[in-house]
Amino acid sequence: MQLIEINKARYRKHLNRVIVGCAASLAAGSLAISQTLIALFPDESGSHFHWNLTGVVITSLAIGWLLNKYRTHPYMTEVVYVWELKQALNKITRKMPKLKAAGREGNPAALLAIHYSYAGSRLLWQLDDNLITMEDLAIKQAELDSVAAQFNLTLNADDYEESILKQF
Structure with missing residues (x-):
């Protein structure tokens, strides 16, 4: 899954509307169905x-x-993308001890997965205005960059594929 830039205002607006909806x-649906069932099948107790x-x-x-059904609708693009990104990051997080x-x-492959996790987390935290933990992420990213430099590796989040997690 490629990391893409998301229009934050559009994402927040659409997410809030989907949640409220x-x-x-x-x-409304629960109340309507339950009241209909109660009217049709009353219980004396x-x-x-x-x-x-x-x-x-x-x-x-x-x-x-x-x-x-409507996950492919253009209105849902950002909401579904973020949901799928969170799922992808969760898969990496479950394997993080082995990856580290x-x-x-x-x-x-492990360094690339960790790099992708950090880049994806950064994207999500910026969308959710979770800037408090960004300093910790920057420290972890610097540590990862030094390890990658030690092994002469260049990490690019665009190179990440979920299939590499099968190794760990």
Whole structure:
């Protein structure tokens, strides 16, 4: 997955609208379905937990289906890209101890995966205005750059492919 520049204002606007839309749909849909089920199948004990839960589950499945159906819509481009980037970075994070150990020994694939993780994290943190941890990231990047220089490697995030994680 290539790292691309994202229009921050557009991303935030679209993400906020998607979140609000999902939350409103979940509330309205769950309530409508559960109230319909309660009206059709009343319970004398007054406990309608199972109908309320059914409403939430059905509405959640419908929202998930709609999000999946419209994931290729131009409105969702930035939101889906960031979601997929977070998934890619999570895969690297799960292997980070092995990657760092191999990186200290000069493994180019490990160093490239770590470099991609740092570059992707930097992109995400800038989009989310999470600038507090950027200093720590800069320190880690400098350490990575010195290790790469020690082994005469040039790291480019565009060269990263998820398949290299299979080695670790």
